[in-house]
Amino acid sequence: MNSLESSSESQPQSLREWLLSEAPTSRRQARMGSFYQGWLALKSNNLTMIGLGILLFLLFVALFAPVLAPADPFAQNLSNRLQPPGSEGHLLGTDSLGRDILSRLIYGSRITLYIVTLVALIAPVLGLFVGTVAGYLGGWVDSILMRITDIFLAFPRLVLALAFVAALGAGIENAVIAISLTAWPPYARIARAETLTIRRADYISAVQLQGAGPLRIISKHIWPLCISSLIVRVALDMAGIILAAAGLGFLGLGAQPPSPEWGAMISEGRKFLLDFWWVATIPGLAIFMVSLGFNLLGDGLRDVLDPKDSGDA
């Protein structure tokens, strides 16, 4: 059925009217309508849009890095080392090995995006699984899983990540695993809380009576409802994840040299801080901007999706 033509008015509705219609005629229309309304609410918050803009910019830069970067991020030129920003051909200057900082910054965005995406996939999924299983099955399964979650939560995140990387060895994948292992507990808690609320609903009993097994119930009925809280939490967490990844990079435990990871770049520039400040300062600004972007977006998403938690107008 083509909803665009089925309206009772003689003229075809505009897309906007169709989306905002008070009486949607198909499930697709209803769903898209609610997305659109959510988007309108999000759009009204200027700060959130700035955050979204920053993140889209990051995505753009990462995707088109080879086109945007003026130079090869790995190309060393020792005769040209430690040039200040604004020098010939190097908008942001060069580092201690003569490499163009702007290009390294641009390629570094790929690493940042890589880490963020991986952690954003692993940690919430793991947390969702643990939380919903614990919440749904209850009993001793719940107690044990929650005890494990509490134990992981009891650790200071960075310290635990350090310990993991110490055990597993340095490297970007290990850093991702270490961060994910410290990041999943809050998602488990959220998922469990949501599951406990949903579990008692009548429609769950109805599906059970129809013979659905726990796995089907959890995956088809409970997971979709947890998604919105998780999304908000992911957006808010990402800022912290980036900072943690940068911290690990700074300690030399993340992506290894000569990789242009932003945290590692700060570490490299630290030795020359007082006289050649740009080498350490500029990558930090990039980290700050991306983290800020995630925080702004996360705040805005929370205002739209979980309004009672925001405490805002």
Next chain:
Amino acid sequence: MASPTTAKEGRQLSPFVSKSAAFTSSVLRTLGSILITMIGLLFITFLIGRVMPIDPVIAVLGERASKSAYDAMFIEMGLDKPLLVQFFYYLWDVAHGDFGISRLTARPVIDDVMRVFPATLELATLGTFIGVFIGVPLGVLAAVKRGTIIDQIIRVIALVGYSMPIFWLGLVGLLVFYGLLDWVGGPGRLGIFYVDLVPTVTGLILVDSALDGQWDVFRDAISHIVLPASLLGYYSLAYISRMTRSLMLEQLSAEYITTARVKGLSEWTVIWRHAFGNIKVPLITVIALSYAGLLEGSVLTEIIFSWPGIGSYITTALLSADMAAVLGGTVVVGLVFVCLNIFSDLLYKVFDPRAK
């Protein structure tokens, strides 16, 4: 049944005869919970220690050990026993304060940790002070002036605070306030002239130098701690002001606030005696969590400022593959974390009249 005429009689006649009995059992349950969490913590560090790619025997004997020496040490370290038994030995050791010997310093890890911990404590405590005494009023102000430009400014300040990589801000701070302006002391806790002048009583230089009356050392220590503490303080106030604002907003829209205004109370009294009075208890939890967060934040800050605290200790040990030290340090920080969480829970139970 006679009407009770004193509160005491009232309590005795109430169906839950002894409220204190219920209180005691809940304290015991909490303690039991702490114990289990701590054991779990230790189990995880234990596992991490076993996962490492470095062979623990070789770590002790060196690579050239003969096979017989290797085998002997293997058995002596208990590595032939099942994992669970090894864990119990580990627990036993930990209970006696034995975290092994640091490869780097050749001293017991526990001694090292106790030596460096006060430095971190000093930093985290000062940082939390700043966070509380600036963050709480800012949060209250933001809540009271909600929606205005003041509120926006405070929220942006907080937002910037937790979007900032703290180690980077430390570098920038050093650059500007030490390198360019020379307003503060540089890295380290004291300038070289002042090191070892003051007898160590608590390990907290500010306290020790004050106790000993050596005010020039005190001033030097202040000039060195002000920058890293302010940094951590900023981090802390970002979190505390946000939480305070959110807690205050919840209270300010409550009915009893209207009642207070109806009585004719001044707005100041309404805000501080009534609304703030209701958030004092949850705020304690916020502060405890913030303190814990600073312990974590100090890890990176200490490196920037060459601050000889537990953060430096762990990372130095990490980079030298000194697993015993890394794990020992992690466990101690983890235990402090757990204690802070439990402590704040307990304070809640003690101070909230609704929980009595």
Next chain:
Amino acid sequence: MPNDSNNLIDVEDLWVKFPTRTGMFDAVRGVSFSLGKERLGIVGESGSGKSMTGRALLRLIRKPGIVTAKRMSLHGEDLMAKSERQMRKVRGQQISMVMQDPKFSLNPVMTIGEQIMEAYSLHAKGSKKAAKEKALEMLRAVSIRDPERVFRAYPHEMSGGMGQRVMIAMMLAPDPEILIADEPTSALDVSVQGQVLSIMDKLVEERGMGLILISHDLNLVSSFCDRVLIMYAGRIVETCRADQLQQAQHPYTRGLLNSLPRLDQPKRRLDVLQREASWRDASSVVDAS
């Protein structure tokens, strides 16, 4: 509109508006009435603006709400012209308000005694001892049998009825002339409602106070009050004496009366109130007291 110098309160053309994203919302539209040393009931459904009227009298409505009136005076003094500081003297001491649910309207972390003492000390000079004495006296006045224990107790330890009595004690401690009771019994069990009402009745009578009783309960208001104002959609649609309520003219009032079940006039089906748009758009009936 009679400007009786006997009147305690005179309100003329009160408007309360709230700006929203979809335009200006008028909660109270051109309401006018006056109050003497009598009991005035304001009846209406949720959203009729009755609570807002009460709060507007105490100038409790804050930004972004906008309150305007041609006149809103107490003993001839214009309340609209008073500064916030001056209003604080009025609140509690001259006009007081009892709210609906003591679970929420009492401060959970202060003892009852502290809260009552605070209400009293604000408007009276005297030692703490005197304030404590007054608090205990007020608790006794609202028929609380163990005032010492209640003095030391916290609000969550009280039942609904007791909490509301404490609220009354607290609000009458500074000896105001006028009490506004905003749905005082709506959150209480039916069995306790009568008790609380009779206490309020006794105290208002003893002290010669004016009372504004705001409620959605028509029966309650008609039996308790001397005069009744019926509000709908921010306007007064009818005013009459409580004993003449059955002869009310306005279709809304008649609709309300007809929708109440009565033992003496059993019906097979209760009438459902049919609302007319004209009730919303007509101007407020001016209260001729």
